[in-house]
Amino acid sequence: MSRAALAQGAREAAGVPAAVLAAGYMGFGALAAGNGLPLAYAVASTLTIWALPGQLMLVEAATLGAPFVAIVLTVALSSARFLPMTLVLMPLMRHARHRGWHYYLAAQLLALTGWTAAMVRLPDIERAERLAWFYGFATVCLGASALATAAGYLVADLLTPLARAGLVFMAPMYYLLILLGAIRDRVVAVALACGAILGPLAHLVTPQWSVLAGGLIGGTLAWLIVRGARRRG
Amino acid sequence: MAELWLLLALCGLATYAFRGLGVLLSGGLRAESEVFAWVSCVAYAMIAGLITRMLLMPTGALAETTTLERALGTGAALGAYFALTRKNLFAGVFAGAVAVWLLRVAAS
Numbered sequence: 001m002s003r004a005a006l007a008q009g010a011r012e013a014a015g016v017p018a019a020v021l022a023a024g025y026m027g028f029g030a031l032a033a034g035n036g037l038p039l040a041y042a043v044a045s046t047l048t049i050w051a052l053p054g055q056l057m058l059v060e061a062a063t064l065g066a067p068f069v070a071i072v073l074t075v076a077l078s079s080a081r082f083l084p085m086t087l088v089l090m091p092l093m094r095h096a097r098h099r100g101w102h103y104y105l106a107a108q109l110l111a112l113t114g115w116t117a118a119m120v121r122l123p124d125i126e127r128a129e130r131l132a133w134f135y136g137f138a139t140v141c142l143g144a145s146a147l148a149t150a151a152g153y154l155v156a157d158l159l160t161p162l163a164r165a166g167l168v169f170m171a172p173m174y175y176l177l178i179l180l181g182a183i184r185d186r187v188v189a190v191a192l193a194c195g196a197i198l199g200p201l202a203h204l205v206t207p208q209w210s211v212l213a214g215g216l217i218g219g220t221l222a223w224l225i226v227r228g229a230r231r232r233g
Numbered sequence: 234m235a236e237l238w239l240l241l242a243l244c245g246l247a248t249y250a251f252r253g254l255g256v257l258l259s260g261g262l263r264a265e266s267e268v269f270a271w272v273s274c275v276a277y278a279m280i281a282g283l284i285t286r287m288l289l290m291p292t293g294a295l296a297e298t299t300t301l302e303r304a305l306g307t308g309a310a311l312g313a314y315f316a317l318t319r320k321n322l323f324a325g326v327f328a329g330a331v332a333v334w335l336l337r338v339a340a341s
Contacts, residue, residue: 016323023330041237048245053283058244062237071240076247081283084276086255088269094259103259107252112280161297162341166334168295169303172287173310173329174322179280180311181320187270191277199282200289210286215279223274227267 005129009136012121013144016174017113021141022148024052024171029152030159031056035063039153046149050111050142052171054078080212082107084219085115092122093130102131109138112175120182187226194218194225298333302340306333 025046032042037059045055054075061071086107093106114137122130152159159167183189198218203210287295288303295303309332314325 016326019323020326037237041241045241045244048241049248051248054244054248058241062240068236068240068243072243072247075244076250079248079251081276081279082248082251083255083258084272084279086252087259088273088276090256090259091269103256104253107256108249110252116280162334162337165295165298165337166330169298169306169333170326170330172284172295173307173326175280175284176288176307177310177314177322177325179277179284181314181322187274188277191274192281194274195278195281196285198278199284199286202282203286203290211279211283214282214286215275218278218282219275220271222278223271226270226274 001135002129002132005125005132006136009133009138010140011136012117013114013137013140017117017137018140018144020170020174021113021145022151023167024174025145025148026152026155026159027164027167028052028055028059029149029154030156030164032059032149033153033156035059037062039150042153043146043149046146047142049075049079050108050145051079051082052111074208077208077212081215082110084215085112086110089115089118089122092118093134095128095131097128098131106131106134106138109135109142111138111141113141114138116175116178116182120178186229187222190225191219191222194222298337299340302333302336305336306330308332 028046029042032045033039042059045058049055049058057074057078058071061074089110090103090107093103114134117137118130118134121133125133179192183192195215195218198221199210199214202214202217206213288307289300291298291303298306306329310325310329313328314320314322317328318324
């Protein structure tokens, strides 16, 4: 494991990615405090689930007293996106020198922020150093988010609804800009466009299944469009 | 209280199931294969769909903002990111957040 690559990944995360994640997780910590959950519970959910949409659903549903099975299914569905994400990312990090369990540990550290950054940066990093870079990047993201969850919980009373809306808005903007800025080829551009249209449409039909359905239909459509264009060209 | 912790453990396991399954399946997948291209398209489409859904049909604290506020905030973020700075993520994200916050303060 290369220490230089580990430190490099940590340095790259310590700027904007950690700051923006911290803003989102401060909002989450404040929400958990408002719903009467213990501080340890809020921080533990960041460390174990490590996916903001799933955590928001858990906290909201648990407070409303929704049935156990319903909550677990909703969180599971919201986390289904991790399957294609790890599927795409792991081959980029594979190297004969790494033991198998490394990939399973890296999978737990994976979240949307680390994934988008890794998809952009990994091709420029030497293959043997990629896993170390990712460990550094993802650990700083997770640590900053856990601290921010606690901080948001503790300053919950100071955040007005006006300030909270601005904080929460940072999360979609961060994802929007990093995805638009990362467009390198036509495949990504077509997939993003198809998903952007199909996601909200799927939400109108079935809110609980919208992320999964919109992604599957939009992604398949994009794949067919790109393949068709390649065959003709 | 014990029930809440059990619930958290189950939700954590359910989330990890998808992460672990992705690692398991990725072993037999070549980066150049058509399956890989399809899965990659699905992953990008899922995230793009989630973001546009959050902006067009928000829940939670974001639902307190109007569609116009979110549209102007998005415009400010895109403008700061692509036009004013050379893809400075920090500037873009904060321009969006500050724009929404100012619009909300002005409206209240």
